[in-house]
Amino acid sequence: MADLEDPPVFLGFDFSSQQVKVAAIDGRLDVLHQSIVHFDSELPEFRTQGGVHLHGDGLRVTSPVLMWVKALDLLLDKMKTSEFDFSRVRALSGSGQQHGSVYWRRRASETLSQLDPDQSLHQLLQDSFSVSDSPVWMDSSSSQQCQDLEAAAGGAQRLADITGSRAYERFTGNQIAKLRQTRPEDFQDTERISLVSSFAASLFLGDYAAIDYSDGSGMNLLDISSRTWSEICLDAVAPHLGRLLGAPLPSTSVLGPVSSYFVRRYGFSAGCSVVAFTGDNPASLAGMRLQPGDVSVSLGTSDTVFLWPQQLRPALEGHIFCNPVEREEYMALLCFKNGSLTRERIRNQCAGGSWEVFSAALRDTPLGNNGNIGLYFDTMEITPAAVGLHRFDSDDTEVSSFSARVEVRALVEGQFMSRRVHAERLGYSMRTRVLATGGASSNKEILQVLSDVFNAPVFTIDVSSSACLGSAYRAAHGLVSESGVSFFDVVKNAPEPQLVATPHPAAQEVYPPMLRRYTRLEERVLQQRPT
Ligand SMILES: Nc1ncnc2c1ncn2[C@@H]1O[C@H](COP(=O)(O)OP(=O)(O)O)[C@@H](O)[C@H]1O
Numbered sequence: 360m361a362d363l364e365d366p367p368v369f370l371g372f373d374f375s376s377q378q379v380k381v382a383a384i385d386g387r388l389d390v391l392h393q394s395i396v397h398f399d400s401e402l403p404e405f406r407t408q409g410g411v412h413l414h415g416d417g418l419r420v421t422s423p424v425l426m427w428v429k430a431l432d433l434l435l436d437k438m439k440t441s442e443f444d445f446s447r448v449r450a451l452s453g454s455g456q457q458h459g460s461v462y463w464r465r466r467a468s469e470t471l472s473q474l475d476p477d478q479s480l481h482q483l484l485q486d487s488f489s490v491s492d493s494p495v496w497m498d499s500s501s502s503q504q505c506q507d508l509e510a511a512a513g514g515a516q517r518l519a520d521i522t523g524s525r526a527y528e529r530f531t532g533n534q535i536a537k538l539r540q541t542r543p544e545d546f547q548d549t550e551r552i553s554l555v556s557s558f559a560a561s562l563f564l565g566d567y568a569a570i571d572y573s574d575g576s577g578m579n580l581l582d583i584s585s586r587t588w589s590e591i592c593l594d595a596v597a598p599h600l601g602r603l604l605g606a607p608l609p610s611t612s613v614l615g616p617v618s619s620y621f622v623r624r625y626g627f628s629a630g631c632s633v634v635a636f637t638g639d640n641p642a643s644l645a646g647m648r649l650q651p652g653d654v655s656v657s658l659g660t661s662d663t664v665f666l667w668p669q670q671l672r673p674a675l676e677g678h679i680f681c682n683p684v685e686r687e688e689y690m691a692l693l694c695f696k697n698g699s700l701t702r703e704r705i706r707n708q709c710a711g712g713s714w715e716v717f718s719a720a721l722r723d724t725p726l727g728n729n730g731n732i733g734l735y736f737d738t739m740e741i742t743p744a745a746v747g748l749h750r751f752d753s754d755d756t757e758v759s760s761f762s763a764r765v766e767v768r769a770l771v772e773g774q775f776m777s778r779r780v781h782a783e784r785l786g787y788s789m790r791t792r793v794l795a796t797g798g799a800s801s802n803k804e805i806l807q808v809l810s811d812v813f814n815a816p817v818f819t820i821d822v823s824s825s826a827c828l829g830s831a832y833r834a835a836h837g838l839v840s841e842s843g844v845s846f847f848d849v850v851k852n853a854p855e856p857q858l859v860a861t862p863h864p865a866a867q868e869v870y871p872p873m874l875r876r877y878t879r880l881e882e883r884v885l886q887q888r889p890t
């Protein structure tokens with residue numbers, strides 16, 4: 360049991376594509392504990408690959424909602440087994456993979472408010488979801504609904520001006536519209552729709568948690584200027600949708616105390632506060648303590664590039680989200696679907712399944728890959744909307760294969776050239792520093808290529824999940840934000856990111872012409888796209 364003299368602890372959870380993770384920090388912001396539950400290997404009964412089910416049409420991608428619930432049971436049990444002292448936790452927050460949606464069945468709120476601490480959440484919530492397989496961010500099956508929403512809003516740019524993004528298949532509003540049209544009975548049986556983040560917060564709260572402004576910006580439904588649901592968008596998706604979503608709240612909000620279930624089952628203090636959960640990318644922005652002028656590259660299941668824009672300029676490519684740590688500010692983000700899973704495929708085909716061999720291929724091949732360039736879109740990419748494998752030699756002639764080592768470098772250079780070209784269109788211009796995060800940021804050779812292609816030093820933080828760390832920081836900030844304390848005041852003494860790669864002197868000669876070629880080749884690939 361905690362004593363009043365004991366220093367406080369803050370917890371940050373992350374419900375990401377492939378696992379659920381947690382980090383605990385103390386009042387000095389030092390990390391005390393980290394744990395992970397990996398879906399594919401630790402919950403094999405759900406038969407996911409990379410945390411998801413890819414359906415036969417190649418477009419629909421879902422995850423079992425009860426897998427997320429069971430993963431939380433397992434994670435908390437692991438913490439208990441390691442004698443983690445839950446009673447010291449003053450506040451908790453968390454994040455979730457963005458855009459994914461959870462559909463709570465009628466009367467689920469009663470179940471949530473009366474959880475029996477002698478049973479697992481997984482047992483208790485078996486019948487609480489009207490849709491057992493939640494659509495997730497990899498889904499691209501809602502093209503028709505995207506067209507309908509853009510038409511209702513007055514065009515793609517108009518929708519981007521209101522919600523920060525033109526219509527994207529994975530964005531929640533389009534997924535909700537599709538569910539309503541294709542499964543009206545399940546839709547009728549739904550009393551509340553959550554994002555993955557607000558669903559996870561609801562578990563801790565024992566009640567439906569509000570969607571926060573930042574993750575709410577990934578739905579094509581939130582007016583990012585007024586920070587209220589856009590009536591035009593709500594009406595286009597479903598009648599009375601506002602009731603199903605609940606009112607959105609600032610990302611810094613304290614939602615209430617943790618539910619008595621967690622007090623009795625795990626020994627949390629009844630005074631432990633639940634701070635609004637947000638998206639994993641917004642939480643990473645907090646964990647990296649991103650400043651205006653920085654750019655962050657996340658190498659998780661998806662690759663994302665995000666920055667703190669100086670001006671609000673929604674465009675037809677990329678997304679503007681409400682900023683998770685500063686109420687009046689924004690964040691800009693690009694998402695690339697063919698990230699780690701494509702690197703894993705090439706690792707398996709060209710490096711015998713070994714990251715060491717993959718890394719050696721990067722070390723042993725020259726910057727610029729003797730002019731060979733590859734664009735690898737295993738599945739329909741988000742940025743840009745292209746598919747297929749495209750390899751070009753130094754004369755821009757399309758070739759059918761590369762040697763194994765050339766393939767590895769072509770993949771990583773091609774991915775990072777794409778990240779830079781599209782980031783520049785988004786407004787990235789300063790060559791100050793790149794903050795790298797996500798699973799692949801543990802790979803020094805990959806980060807060296809990132810540094811060379813961006814011609815900027817690369818920094819990382821010493822914690823495996825920046826989303827968990829950011830969530831723990833946000834939990835600490837949530838307790839004091841109402842009294843006007845800024846996020847940066849709370850985290851000012853956190854450890855600084857560490858320099859891990861500096862650009863090779865030849866990079867500034869090699870990559871500018873390669874980037875121009877990459878831009879032309881990407882355009883060529885887009886023109887080839889079958890209609
Ligand atoms: N040494 C490594 N080199 C390159 N990639 C790695 C390495 N270790 C892990 N990864 C990649 O990290 C990915 C998981 O990243 P992570 O950020 O944990 O995922 P999530 O999207 O679930 O948050 C894996 O799919 C794997 O490909």
Ligand SMILES: O=C(CO)[C@@H](O)[C@H](O)COP(=O)(O)O
Pocket residue numbers: 375376377455456457458496529577638639640659660661662663692694
């Ligand atoms: O769709 C997006 C962002 O718009 C993805 O970045 C998801 O948020 C999944 O994140 P990871 O699990 O890959 O970190």
